[in-house]
Amino acid sequence: MTTPKFILQLREKIGHDPLFLAGITAVVLDPDDRVLLVRRADNGRWTLIAGVLEPGEEPAVAILREIQEETGIVAEVERLVSFEAMPPSSYPNGDQVQFLDLCFRCRPLSGEARVNDDESLEVGWFPLDAMPEIPAREQICLTNALSSDPLPKYTGRPA
Template identity: 35%
Template structure:
């Protein structure tokens, strides 16, 4: 069962420190490409941007477990085989609620998964697989960079560090 924002670790910390301070956001992102090389994207319920499944870690969770959980929460799919390909620690961003975070995030290539894709969840209003040259509407700014980092990892075999 998914936690509400207020129940999540990051929600509890944000509730304690308020809206002004920058917090560390530790999390994971899952990248799924199907057998037709189409990218799985969700349309987020909070800002309606199209994005890859991703989110914050909970206490006691590994980054890999976070990627699996977030993918399941946002798509209904359970990742069964995944590989880390990029580690990010240099992004600071302010979200639509005015909360500022420095992001520490691992991107995982999800090779295999189980389950049926849910087009709507508590965290997404739509989801689907899209050709890389025809991604939908308002997109998360990170999609292009993440795909470029995946291509770099696949070419070199070395984890991308940023």
């Protein structure tokens, strides 16, 4: 994932100290119940589309920006699925971070899924019963997005 300029500027001031950031995740489902995934360039893993909220940006607008930037798909938000404080973590360079993640269920409006930036190696639509392995937390996001309960979960754990 390319580090946003505002984070690089903050890191110049705070070094490796903990930084609390707002993260955003999308479960993009098409009418055939296929989910849109990206295979990340940094670690080779398949994941949901995700990113970081830029200063002054609305979360739902930010996730639509991330979807289009990463996959070429224009989408719309259907609902907030969950929000949770992720555990603190560290990057290999020593930067400490903790994310408050907002997960949205989205649907595609137009565009063809493709690698649209340098953050992904592959992009694709996958049937729910034939997906590559995704991180456990993202599997919970997917489960919550498929739930008929329209209320957001307070954590990434299924109800």
